[in-house]
Amino acid sequence: MTVDFEECIKDSPRFRANIDEVETDVVEIEAKLDKLVKLCSGMIEAGRAYISANKLFINGIRDLSHHSVLIFQLFVSFQECLEKCGESLQEIVNYHMILFDQTQRSVKQQLHNFVKEDVRKFKETKKQFDKVREDMEIAQVKNAQAPRNKPHEVEEASSTLITTRKCFRHLALDYVLQINVLQAKKKFEILDSMLSFMQAQYSLFQQGFNILDEVDPYMKKLAAELDQLVIDSAVEKREMEHKHATIQQRDFAYDDSKVEFNVDAPNGVVMEGYLFKRASNAFKTWNRRWFSIQNSQLVYQKRLKDALTVVVEDLRLCSVKPCEDIERRFCFEVVSPTKSCMLQAESEKLRQAWIQAVQASIASAYREISDNYYIEVTSPSTSSIDSASEPRERIVKGESILQRVQSLPGNEICCDCGQADPRWASINLGNLLCIECSSIHRSLGVHCSKVRSLTLDTWEPELMKLMCELGNTVINQIYEGACEEQGLKKPGPNSSRSVYVLHWYVYLLCVCPLLHLPCFIAEREDSDESSGEVDIEQEASDPEDGRELDPKTLLHKASRARNLSVMAEALAHGADVNSVSEEDESKSPLIQAVAGGSLIACEFLLQNGADVNQRDVRGRAPLHHATCLGHTGQVCLFLKRGASQMEVDEDGQDPLSIAVQAANADIVTLLRLARMNEEMREADGPFGQPGQYPSSSPTELQYRKCIQEFICLSIDEC
Numbered sequence: 001m002t003v004d005f006e007e008c009i010k011d012s013p014r015f016r017a018n019i020d021e022v023e024t025d026v027v028e029i030e031a032k033l034d035k036l037v038k039l040c041s042g043m044i045e046a047g048r049a050y051i052s053a054n055k056l057f058i059n060g061i062r063d064l065s066h067h068s069v070l071i072f073q074l075f076v077s078f079q080e081c082l083e084k085c086g087e088s089l090q091e092i093v094n095y096h097m098i099l100f101d102q103t104q105r106s107v108k109q110q111l112h113n114f115v116k117e118d119v120r121k122f123k124e125t126k127k128q129f130d131k132v133r134e135d136m137e138i139a140q141v142k143n144a145q146a147p148r149n150k151p152h153e154v155e156e157a158s159s160t161l162i163t164t165r166k167c168f169r170h171l172a173l174d175y176v177l178q179i180n181v182l183q184a185k186k187k188f189e190i191l192d193s194m195l196s197f198m199q200a201q202y203s204l205f206q207q208g209f210n211i212l213d214e215v216d217p218y219m220k221k222l223a224a225e226l227d228q229l230v231i232d233s234a235v236e237k238r239e240m241e242h243k244h245a246t247i248q249q250r251d252f253a254y255d256d257s258k259v260e261f262n263v264d265a266p267n268g269v270v271m272e273g274y275l276f277k278r279a280s281n282a283f284k285t286w287n288r289r290w291f292s293i294q295n296s297q298l299v300y301q302k303r304l305k306d307a308l309t310v311v312v313e314d315l316r317l318c319s320v321k322p323c324e325d326i327e328r329r330f331c332f333e334v335v336s337p338t339k340s341c342m343l344q345a346e347s348e349k350l351r352q353a354w355i356q357a358v359q360a361s362i363a364s365a366y367r368e369i370s371d372n373y374y375i376e377v378t379s380p381s382t383s384s385i386d387s388a389s390e391p392r393e394r395i396v397k398g399e400s401i402l403q404r405v406q407s408l409p410g411n412e413i414c415c416d417c418g419q420a421d422p423r424w425a426s427i428n429l430g431n432l433l434c435i436e437c438s439s440i441h442r443s444l445g446v447h448c449s450k451v452r453s454l455t456l457d458t459w460e461p462e463l464m465k466l467m468c469e470l471g472n473t474v475i476n477q478i479y480e481g482a483c484e485e486q487g488l489k490k491p492g493p494n495s496s497r498s499v500y501v502l503h504w505y506v507y508l509l510c511v512c513p514l515l516h517l518p519c520f521i522a523e524r525e526d527s528d529e530s531s532g533e534v535d536i537e538q539e540a541s542d543p544e545d546g547r548e549l550d551p552k553t554l555l556h557k558a559s560r561a562r563n564l565s566v567m568a569e570a571l572a573h574g575a576d577v578n579s580v581s582e583e584d585e586s587k588s589p590l591i592q593a594v595a596g597g598s599l600i601a602c603e604f605l606l607q608n609g610a611d612v613n614q615r616d617v618r619g620r621a622p623l624h625h626a627t628c629l630g631h632t633g634q635v636c637l638f639l640k641r642g643a644s645q646m647e648v649d650e651d652g653q654d655p656l657s658i659a660v661q662a663a664n665a666d667i668v669t670l671l672r673l674a675r676m677n678e679e680m681r682e683a684d685g686p687f688g689q690p691g692q693y694p695s696s697s698p699t700e701l702q703y704r705k706c707i708q709e710f711i712c713l714s715i716d717e718c
Contacts (some may be wrong), residue, residue: 006019008176011168012131021639022179033115040108049102054093056361061086084218088211095207101199106196114189131176132168139164259350261293261357263364266291269294270364271357276344277311279501286328286344293357296365298341300333313342314665316365316672320358322351334358337663365669401464402454405432410473417439423454427463428607430470449606462603463638469564470602477568559589559605562598567605577610586617594625599633612615612643619649627655632666638675 006017060084107179143157261271277300279285289300291311298312311334312318318336330351335450345351379451402423406412414422415431424432424438433441433451441449452459547555555570555577567589571577580586590610593601602622606612615621623643626634635655639645645655656675659667 002304008169008172010222011172017601019175019179021293022183023126026119026182030115030119033111033190036110037112037115040103040111042101044104044108047096047103051093051096051100054089056098058086058093061089076428080218084215088215092204092208095204099204100202103197106193109187110196111195114185118182118185121176122633125171125175125178129171132164132171136161136164136168136692154162259353261353261360263357263360270361273354274346275300275354277343278344280339292344296360296361308444312336314365314663315362315670316665317335317660317663318358318362320355322355337660341522379461382578401459401467404464405454405467406469408468408471408473410476411471413472413588415472415475423468425452426450427452427466428604428609429475430564430604431472431475432466445611462599465600466564466603466607469604473566474565478565478572528700552579553581555579555589556581556584556587556592559592559601560596562593562596562601563605564601567601571608577605577608578614580616588614588616588622590614590622591620591625592628594622594634596652597629597631598639599631602634602637606637612638612641613647615647615649619647621647623655624649624653624658625663627667627671628662630662630664632664632670635667635670639670644672645674686688 005487026154035461064082089239099186105492139157139161141159143154146154146157147264156645197379259271259273263270272287272290276286277289277291279287289302290299291300293299293315296315297310298315298318299308299310301308313336318334320334323331323333326342328344330348330587331342332351332355334341334343343354345354364664381647393551405425411422411432412438413420414434416437417434419434419436422432422434422437424433424435426438426441428450432454435602440453441451551570551573552575554573555567555575558564558566558570576588577590578588580588583594584592587595588610590605590612591614593605602610612623615624620628621643623635623638623645626638648654656668656671659671
């Protein structure tokens with residue numbers, strides 16, 4: 001509704017009626033807008049409370065989704081659906097926040113400003129308009145009442161009327177303008193506010209629809225799995241009811257005859273149940289605890305949430321036996337190297353079951369270590385433990401050993417005659433030979449040279465490592481150094497066999513006086529002089545090699561220092577490989593090598609005839625010393641070379657008892673496996689003859705694999 005400006009000048013009744021209608025309309029619209037703003041404020045507050053509650057609800061969904069895998073293990077998509085729903089609801093809540101922010105700006109703030117600013121100005125102008133109109137009406141009355149006989153009053157009244165009428169008309173025009181502007185602004189302000197609110201609502205529901213439409217596949221997937229869950233739950237319910245009915249028919253008196261143990265249980269728990277444990281305090285109180293055998297340990301706990309208390313750290317180190325000499329019944333004792341634990345079962349059958357479970361776990365631990373150290377051992381000549389029926393892992397053969405050994409300096413030619421590409425080796429000397437020289441070495445006897453093919457034979461890692469530690473250059477410097485001083489001519493690839501044999505024995509005569517064979521040398525000299533193929537000048541040679549130490553002392557010190565080249569030189573100068581050191585408790589070079597910690601040094605001495613069972617003044621053999629020092633690889637090597645573990649030292653201890661006291665589970669396992677293997681050989685040999693145990697039996701193969709793998713690990717550590 002607009003007011004005519006012309007009517008405003010006239011101040012007609014129509015103008016006054018229009019003014020009254022406009023004023024009434026403004027008052028009504030003000031009241032309605034105030035109410036709408038208050039309702040909008042309430043809606044916004046309630047919306048924000050809804051958002052806060054919705055956020056808490058969404059966080060609850062997320063917490064549930066994090067544990068859904070534990071709750072619904074068979075329905076993995078449940079967690080995915082919950083997470084997707086939580087994300088979708090969070091996005092919808094975000095759009096709700098946007099809606100309420102826009103409502104705050106478009107409805108509440110915009111309409112509030114319209115009421116408080118535009119309507120307020122209208123009211124202020126209305127007050128001025130009413131006052132001026134009242135003044136004009138008073139001036140009109142005074143002008144009409146002015147007496148004719150009083151010109152000055154007439155003039156004053158007329159002047160006042162003109163002034164007030166002029167002021168009224170100006171103010172009326174401004175008032176009408178403000179009214180018309182307010183009427184026009186009222187239309188688009190309210191419309192703009194409502195349109196903004198509706199657009200915000202539209203965006204909310206449009207975005208919500210899009211979000212939920214994306215969740216629809218997940219909800220359908222969850223619905224399908226829900227149907228399957230209902231079916232499975234019904235089946236499970238019937239099974240549980242059947243099981244319940246079956247168990248309900250039993251006699252609920254405790255029946256311990258059905259107690260069983262399983263060393264191959266999927267969860268690793270061999271056996272579990274309640275036992276009474278005697279405390280180690282002065283009062284020797286008995287406490288009931290939940291015991292279990294798992295991971296080769298005996299453990300217990302009082303409550304489920306309590307940490308496991310380890311009674312026996314490694315079952316391989318313990319033994320178990322029944323106890324009949326105490327007041328309580330059904331007791332048995334688990335003994336480890338450091339302590340013993342007295343336990344009591346509830347019946348004799350349970351006691352036997354626990355004892356058998358511990359024993360079975362000990363045996364299982366032996367099998368497990370054997371399986372973990374799976375390896376085949378194959379040796380045609382020097383190893384007492386050989387097999388050719390299983391896959392090879394660490395044993396090397398053929399071109400690999402040839403390439404590795406020939407890569408050493410001087411190994412590209414024969415050590416003796418210089419022929420290229422040698423493919424034979426002397427494993428106790430550590431040099432490479434051609435096929436002709438290898439046949440001559442064989443004729444010398446294994447006490448001088450042990451020959452093996454680099455391509456036809458299979459090599460243990462310890463032998464391959466030994467060959468890589470020496471080589472032609474090192475060996476020739478030792479064995480041919482004095483020959484050059486004596487003017488002896490080294491044979492070549494085309495020299496005859498007799499020339500080579502004479503050469504080899506001569507430099508043994510010059511360099512190694514304790515190894516020479518005079519009669520055989522004399523025969524060879526006669527035959528070679530008659531042939532005229534060789535001219536040897538016999539010169540006196542000093543048996544000493546110029547070193548400050550004698551060969552025996554040198555061998556002992558070099559063995560302890562793990563210096564293979566000096567050990568070879570000491571042997572070349574006549575040192576006895578089984579000599580003893582009176583100053584050091586009659587220890588042999590092999591025991592010195594054990595103290596030095598070198599498996600390869602031990603292998604070198606064994607290949608050169610060292611006695612694996614030679615004992616010192618305290619009655620300790622190399623196996624005793626290796627066990628005391630915890631050298632697992634050396635223990636394996638000595639067992640492989642036939643070391644006896646039944647001998648006791650001056651303290652009455654054998655290697656097994658030493659290992660048990662040291663709580664060395666690996667060595668205890670190896671020694672017990674070796675002892676079991678020997679016992680089975682003696683018991684199961686045909687016609688009662690020991691040593692005839694079939695080499696292809698599972699126990700024998702298991703024992704070999706375990707020993708060879710420990711040797712390989714020790715070589716790798718070196």
